[in-house]
Amino acid sequence: MNQRDHKKILREKKLKATKSRLAVLQVLESQRQPLDIEAIKTHLTDTRPNNVTLYRMMEDLSRVGIVRQIDLRQGRAFFEMMPLEDHHHIVCASCNKIEDIHGCILVDEIERTIKKSKNFDSSIDHVFEIFALCKACKN
């Protein structure tokens, strides 16, 4: 898996490549699953931004599309690197285990549906998360 050039990505979006932004992107890239603020903090070693700073940073990174914010119905935001490939998440409604679902079966259907809309003709993004019971919780 190629490591993305975070410095370059930040500069392209006109954000300064600060040490803490680079550290956060490194955490998201290496963990490869959606993380909440607390989980991001536990993986940060050299830099310790407080929650307000970290939330603001995540907002900035989400706004420019470097990071994607995900709602997993857990009352707090989760974040991941903006995926290069469309994928979705399946979340255990009991133990909150998260797994990526690769590929997207929806995108053609979504575009067809939008064509029938009065005011829109195509999408730029979509959100779709799946909630289920994992095998361990089912037993």
Ligand SMILES: [Zn+2]
């Ligand atoms: Zn479970």
Ligand SMILES: [Zn+2]
């Ligand atoms: Zn999709």
